[in-house]
Amino acid sequence: MAHRLWQYVGQGWDRGSCMNTTLILKLDVSGLPISFVGWHTAARLLTSEKVIWSMGDTAITLRGGTNRDGERSMLHLPAIISVSDRSNIWNQENPRRAYRRVIFQRDEGLCMYCGTSVPFRHFQMDHIIPKSRGGPDTYQNLCCSCGVCNDRKKNRTPDEAGMKLLAVPYVPNPAARLILSGRAIIADQMDYLKGYANLRKTRREV
Numbered sequence: 377m378a379h380r381l382w383q384y385v386g387q388g389w390d391r392g393s394c395m396n397t398t399l400i401l402k403l404d405v406s407g408l409p410i411s412f413v414g415w416h417t418a419a420r421l422l423t424s425e426k427v428i429w430s431m432g433d434t435a436i437t438l439r440g441g442t443n444r445d446g447e448r449s450m451l452h453l454p455a456i457i458s459v460s461d462r463s464n465i466w467n468q469e470n471p472r473r474a475y476r477r478v479i480f481q482r483d484e485g486l487c488m489y490c491g492t493s494v495p496f497r498h499f500q501m502d503h504i505i506p507k508s509r510g511g512p513d514t515y516q517n518l519c520c521s522c523g524v525c526n527d528r529k530k531n532r533t534p535d536e537a538g539m540k541l542l543a544v545p546y547v548p549n550p551a552a553r554l555i556l557s558g559r560a561i562i563a564d565q566m567d568y569l570k571g572y573a574n575l576r577k578t579r580r581e582v
């Protein structure tokens with residue numbers, strides 16, 4: 377396959393960032409954000425004519441083989457590509473799998489019971505309805521908690537434990553999940569994602 381010949385040259389937009397973290401935002405045929413893909417995948421999609429349209433500045437530049445005149449071919453990967461694939465991730469109202477990093481970012485790193493700021497490596501995911509009582513691993517049933525509150529709550533619901541949630545855990549839609557995933561997102565991608573994301577503020581107004 378031709379894409380195997382491509383070599384990474386660098387980013388086309390910002391020399392200040394780490395080149396290995398740059399990802400390309402993939403949209404479905406209707407323009408809905410689906411996922412981030414690495415440059416290998418983006419190059420394959422572009423060269424196999426799966427890309428219907430693209431937007432944003434060049435995010436990554438790749439260098440290809442040399443032609444008979446000694447010229448190297450270059451491939452410029454745009455920040456955002458829309459492909460002809462279909463995806464059903466936007467049809468899932470409450471995905472079964474919730475990502476730890478997304479929950480942490482959604483709750484802005486705050487314990488949803490006492491409001492303490494918790495570092496990522498120390499935060500605990502609390503099952504609002506305890507797992508032992510059938511509480512699912514979904515975004516609606518998981519929140520960021522500090523160790524103290526998690527210990528105190530034990531195998532109880534917040535009501536039973538006399539503890540109040542500071543914010544209602546919401547289900548981030550696919551665009552919001554991409555923003556909350558903690559990946560490096562470049563400006564064109566962020567602008568696009570924000571147009572679709574159902575982000576809510578967690579911090580309460582004081």
Ligand SMILES: [Zn+2]
Binds near residue numbers: 487522524
């Ligand atoms: Zn707490």
